[in-house]
Structures are given as C-alpha cells and as structure tokens.
Amino acid sequence: MAARPLAIVPRDGAAPADALLHPVTLLALGLLVLNDHVLKVNYPGAITGKVSDLAGLAFFPILLVSGWEIILAVTGRWRGPGTRALGIAIGGTAVAFALVKTVPVAAAAFAWSLGVAQWVLTFPARFLDGGSMPPVVPTLVVVDPTDLLALLALAIPAWIGVERARAERR
Numbered sequence: 259m260a261a262r263p264l265a266i267v268p269r270d271g272a273a274p275a276d277a278l279l280h281p282v283t284l285l286a287l288g289l290l291v292l293n294d295h296v297l298k299v300n301y302p303g304a305i306t307g308k309v310s311d312l313a314g315l316a317f318f319p320i321l322l323v324s325g326w327e328i329i330l331a332v333t334g335r336w337r338g339p340g341t342r343a344l345g346i347a348i349g350g351t352a353v354a355f356a357l358v359k360t361v362p363v364a365a366a367a368f369a370w371s372l373g374v375a376q377w378v379l380t381f382p383a384r385f386l387d388g389g390s391m392p393p394v395v396p397t398l399v400v401v402d403p404t405d406l407l408a409l410l411a412l413a414i415p416a417w418i419g420v421e422r423a424r425a426e427r428r
Contacts, residue, residue, distance in 0.1 A: 271338060271425075271426050272338055272339045272422055272425070272426050274324070274327035274328050274330065274331040274336050275324035275325075275327050275328050276422075277320045277323060277324055277339070277415075277418055277419065277422055278320060278321070278324045280320070280418050280422075282316070282414060282418060283316075283317060283320050283415075283418060286313045286314075286316035286317040286414065287313075287317050289309065289313040290310060290313035290314055290317060293306055293309045293310050293313060294310055297309070298310070307400060307402075307405070308405065308408060311355075311405050311408035311411070312408050312411045313411075315351065315355060315408055315409065315411040315412050315414075315415075316411045316412075316414040316415060317415075318347075318351050318415075319344065319347040319348045319351045319412065319415040319416075319419075320347075320415045320418060320419070322343075322347035322350070322351070323343050323344050323347045323415075323419065326343050326347075327339070327343075338423075338426045339419065339422045339423045339426050340423055341419060341420060341423050344415070344416065344419035344420070344423075347415070348412050348415060348416055351412065352409055352412055354368075355405075355406075355408075355409065356406060356409070358399060358401075359401060359402055359403060359405045359406055360401065360403050360406070361401070362401050365399045365400075365401045366396070366399075368399050369396035369397050369398065369399040370394070370396045372396070372397040372399070373394050373395050373396040373397050374394050376397070377391075377392075377394045377395075
C-alpha cells in the first residue's frame with residue numbers, strides 16, 4: 259500500500275506561515291536587521307533603540323504564529339489561519355516586552371538569552387573555521403519604560419493576521 263503524501267500547503271487560500279511573506283512583515287524584518295546590524299552600530303542612540311522595538315514588535319508575533327502553523331501543518335491539523343493563536347502571540351509578546359522594559363531581572367534574563375542564541379548561531383562558522391569559541395556575552399538590553407509606547411506596533415501583526423483570516427473565510 260502506497261503512503262499518502264503529506265499535504266502541508268492547501269491548494270487554495272492561505273498556506274501555513276505565509277504571513278511571513280506579507281510585504282509589511284518583510285519590511286519590519288528588513289528594518290530590524292538593518293537597524294540592529296548597521297544603524298545601531300554607526301548611529302547608536304534613542305532613535306535606533308526605538309526603531310528596533312517597533313520593528314521587532316511588528317515582526318515577532320507573526321514569527322510565533324507562523325511557527326505554530328507549521329507545527330499544525332506537519333501534524334495534519336492545519337485548518338487555515340485563525341485569530342486565536344494570533345491573539346495569544348500578540349498578548350504574550352506584549353507581556354514579555356513590558357517585563358523586559360520595566361523589570362531589571364527580566365531584562366537581564368532576556369539579555370543572557372539573546373547572548374546564548376547569538377553564541378549558538380556563531381558556533382558552526384567558528385567550528386568550521388577552526389577558531390576558538392568566545393564566551394557567551396549578554397546583549398545590551400535597556401530598561402526603559404518609555405519604550406512601552408512601542409507596544410502600539412502590535413497593531414501591525416494584528417491587522418495582518420485578522421485580514422489573513424478574513425480573506426480565508428471569504
């Protein structure tokens with residue numbers, strides 16, 4: 259008996275994680291990368307810090323929802339885009355961001371988490387290059403309650419996700 263192929267991508271309508279390809283999502287990701295790797299290095303300051311917050315908040319919930327949709331698709335439970343996972347992703351992102359921006363212990367934990375992630379990502383290149391592995395270094399995370407204004411950027415993934423779910427229902 260032949261195995262049935264796994265149908266991850268539907269023939270019509272939305273595909274799992276396709277919100278990552280939305281032009282506004284790609285713009286937010288591009289702005290985040292450009293800002294964090296070029297602008298912050300050459301023009302450090304309050305503006306580049308705020309740009310990172312805005313772009314990251316516009317992008318991160320879409321990344322979370324997309325990961326969830328891929329898991330659902332691989333397990334055969336994908337039924338199209340919805341707003342429940344989107345709401346959870348946006349709410350979780352808002353809470354985590356608020357904690358990092360207002361609670362020093364949360365900011366330190368986040369800084370070390372990002373430091374570990376960067377270390378892990380550089381490991382293959384350094385290993386193949388024969389270079390020594392540097393120690394894990396926490397990233398710079400600034401506790402600044404005024405950054406909470408950036409939470410308004412969560413309207414962007416909400417808009418993308420709701421429009422995507424509406425289009426699927428039509």
